[in-house]
Amino acid sequence: MDNSSSYTPPRIWSASKENGGRFANINRPTAGPTHEKELPVGRHPLQLYSLGTPNGVKVTVMLEELLAAGHMGAEYDAWLIRINEGQQFGSGFVSVNPNSKIPALLDRSGPAPTRVFESGAILIYLAEKFGAFLPASGAERAECLSWLFWQMGSAPFLGGGFGHFYAYAPIKIEYAIDRYAMEVKRQLDVLDRRLAQSPYLAGDEYTIADIAVWPWYGTLVKGQLYEAGEFLQVQAYTNVLRWTNQIAQRPAVQRGRMVNRVVGEPSSQLHERHDASDFETSTQDKLVKS
Secondary structure (H helix, E strand, O other): OOOOOOOOOOOOOOOOOOOOOOOHHOOOOOOOOOOOOOOOOOOOOOEEEEEHHHHHHHHHHHHHHHHHHHOOHHEEEEEEEEEEHHHHHHHHHHHHOOOOOEEEEEEEOOOOEEEEEEEOOOOOOOHHHHHOOOOOOOOOOHHHHHHHHHHHHHHHHHHHHHHHHHOOOOOHHHHHEEEEHHHHHHHHHHHHHHHHHOOOOOOOOOHHHHHHHHHHHHHHHEEEEEEOHHHHHHHHHHHHHHHHHHHHHHHHHHHHHOOOOOOOOOOEEEOOOOOHHHHOOHHHHHOOOO
């Protein structure tokens, strides 16, 4: 490895307009809205503003799983937020999520709307609201929440770390790619060892821990994230693959992965979801093939 570098950090950092990378046009060092834009509101109490990235998929899978389990109060409208166009910086979206990241949820079922942002917080909120996919107490609940927060802490190394430098950075930096590849493989080993002990992350039951981890690490080992499967030798993680394939077969997961999706085959995309009937057009063709 060449350890030489022509870059010396300045004494005081300032943003460069030419910072490069795939998302350079929306990166900025300040928060708050950049323009006035109200959010649309549908007829259901739950209003989701999102995009079909791994973090967005967590919530649409959760909502579809709740509906599949018979919780009709989980009916929702899913509105598309195109982050590459900066729609997350509209005033309406910022009022729901001051961090300007998808997903964001507005629950209008009470006397005053409740905003929930950060995907992990949304999963817990929905699980507690409907009493599903989260053990009520004891060691089982602790195990579930531990793996949920493991994902929240680990995925930035996969996404903003490995994913950025491997797939999106304007220049390939050997040290950065090696550093984050090592960490991602360590994380996969953590998952593989855990899934050798139990069918799901929290134990014998499918929970929000699985719903949170699968969109990131499941799609990674299936070669659907950053096209890095061969690079990371993901086939070695046999327990993660078993778990991934098992979850991918769930109809609610297949539906949830379609919602707010804007990449891939057109038949795998449902840009907005306002009713269960939105899936009915060529349903079998639209379900994501695992």
